[in-house]
Amino acid sequence: MPYEVTTAVFEGPFDLLLHLITRQQVDIYQVSLSSIVDAYVAEMQNLRTLDLEVATEFLLIAAVLLELKARRLLPGSDDVEDEEELALWEERDLLLARLFECKTFKDAAAALRRMMDAADRSFPRRTGLEERFLDVTPDLLAGITADRLRKACLSALTPRLLPHVDLDHVAPIRVSVADAVTELLDELPRAGTITFSRLTADLVERLEVIVRFLAVLELYKRGWVELSQSGNFGDLTVTWMGTEGEGAEPAAFSPIEEYQG
Amino acid sequence: MATEVERAIEAIVMVAEDPIPPHLLAQILEVPPARVEELCQSLAESYVAEDRGFELVRVAGGYRFQSHSDLAGYVERFALEGQSNRLSAAALETLALVAYKQPISRAQVSEVRGVSVDGVMRTLQHRGYVAEVGRDPGPGQAVLYGTTARFLEKLGIDSLDVLPPLAQFVPGPEVMDALDAGLRHGGGQHSTEVTTTTDEGLSDESP
Amino acid sequence: MATEVERAIEAIVMVAEDPIPPHLLAQILEVPPARVEELCQSLAESYVAEDRGFELVRVAGGYRFQSHSDLAGYVERFALEGQSNRLSAAALETLALVAYKQPISRAQVSEVRGVSVDGVMRTLQHRGYVAEVGRDPGPGQAVLYGTTARFLEKLGIDSLDVLPPLAQFVPGPEVMDALDAGLRHGGGQHSTEVTTTTDEGLSDESP
DSSP: OOOOOOSSOOOSHHHHHHHHHHHHTOOIIIIIHHHHHHHHHHHHHHSSSOOHHHHHHHHHHHHHHHHHHHHHHSTTGGGOOSHHHHHHHHHHHHHHHHHHHHHHHHHHHHHHHHHHHHHTTSOBOOOOSOGGGTTTSOOTTTTOOHHHHHHHHHHHHSOOOOOOOOOTTSOOOEEEHHHHHHHHHHHHHHHSEEEHHHHTTTOOSHHHHHHHHHHHHHHHHTTSEEEEESSTTOOEEEEEOOOOSSOOOGGGGTTSOEEEO | OOOHHHHHHHHHHHHOSSOBOHHHHHHHHTSOHHHHHHHHHHHHHHHHHTTOSEEEEEETTEEEEEEOGGGHHHHHHSOOTTSSOOOOHHHHHHHHHHHHHOSEEHHHHHHHHSSOOHHHHHHHHHHTSEEEEEEOSSTTOOEEEEEOHHHHHHHTOSOGGGSOOGGGGSOOHHHHHHHHHHHHOOOGGGHHHHHHHHHHHHHHHOO | OOOHHHHHHHHHHHHOSSOBOHHHHHHHHTSOHHHHHHHHHHHHHHHHHTTOSEEEEEETTEEEEEEOGGGHHHHHHIIIIISOOSOOHHHHHHHHHHHHHOSEEHHHHHHHHSSOOHHHHHHHHHTTSEEEEEEOSSTTOOEEEEEOHHHHHHHTOSOGGGSOOOTTOOOOHHHHHHHHHTTSSOSHHHHHHHHHHHHHHHHHHOO
């Protein structure tokens, strides 16, 4: 079934999912994820700007779906009725309930929009009292001193709590050149000569690679390693030259900075 | 000829900045509120009968004068600030949630919307459609939000009771079916099991 | 039956905050100014004939609806009883911001306060404490507000110079951004223009 692209901008991942599921009759357990994701990507390309929040939430849901699917496809899963399986169904029911609720309020919002559009055609009179009644109205400033006014101004200008993104669940990566030097001092004497790419093959984070490179430069500065490179952008070869005696303690590098990412 | 009380109602509504509650008119004019309602109704009808360019309407719990809707084209040409900016779909859905589920916390709205609604709630508060109405007595003391009189005015309704019932928007069985098919329908060896569950789900869900 | 143009005049004059000059109505309605005057006259007469509680009058170079003078007693009661007689904390903050940061636009005040201040500003304006003192020369031409002579009088001070200084309080960057938002256009030229307008506004405002 061809995917119908509508110009309506999706406002939330649940909407999107809802849309994709209802329009495409996507079968989560057969073709679901790849087609959902394909359609999602196509939809994102139609939007002028990428809403990071929407995208992230979608990925989260996609991950839940993927997990559901993966667990369902495990051999023998259909005759397992343990708690895990039950939890899985609950999770799915919860998702279904949320989609359902989301659809309800989407339609309610459309009704509100129609009411607003109708009401917007009438403009209220807000002109207020004529100036001849000004002296009859109670004096709102009675008892208000200049100092109270000043305090009110200060209070208005005091910043309210700003919303912030809670990053506590993201484990920060902390690496130090000193730690990297320690690792190299352990590894290089055994390896003798090794390329930089092999030296960093097991590192995941770019920051770790960078810090290890800085550590290599530190060792080079001290003459403990030799570096050679096969042309521009070629792989770097690190050769262990030895420490020539004492002083190869990591403590000697203590002033070397730490990096956080 | 118009009575003194009728004329006084016209004069007071003319100078009120916001919809004026009938009980306040009753208090000022020293007549029963029911009488005020009657007179307002008959005034409103007289403007209609005379084909006036304005109308007297009951909105947000009170009476106000407003321009007649079929003259919107002319009034719009006369510069008026803040009338034209429509709410985004996201803001509107959030507003619908607050309207139907108030008092409600930001976290509860996020739960249904599936995304953080901080920015949208700020916009709605900024526009004066929602306001803090209290605190959750439970732990955390989350701020609870509700809609305002300004919201009722924006919708052109007298009170929240006039909102179309939410049940009207609950999706029908065919949507449930589609969602079910998308989420529950298993391929191959699961089909029997899943069909059963689907049927149960459907019969439970049918309104 | 009323003509479309008559009805449009009623609609526009009904929602206008200030008296509308006939030439402006003529422009909006695409009829000659003389015709507008004629129609306004005949509308005014019809309200008299119907013994309405309001009248259409020509004042300050334009037309406006106002309460009928023989109902002043009722309107005064409304002014006394129907209006709040205490400034809310929110309204006081808004007034204080205008006093200290004038000239300032509604958008700037609402940015700092975090909520819509349209209603509060209107009330402060109707009570004669703040008034329009000019327009932001930048795009959008936002109305700029300042305090009035009446404000000084009620506060019991001679001039704004006597307001206690805000002292060494330094607002956070987001507050400064909000304040800057509407004023990013002009340098010296801007402030000169505004100062001039402020003086005019203040002297005009005295009752």
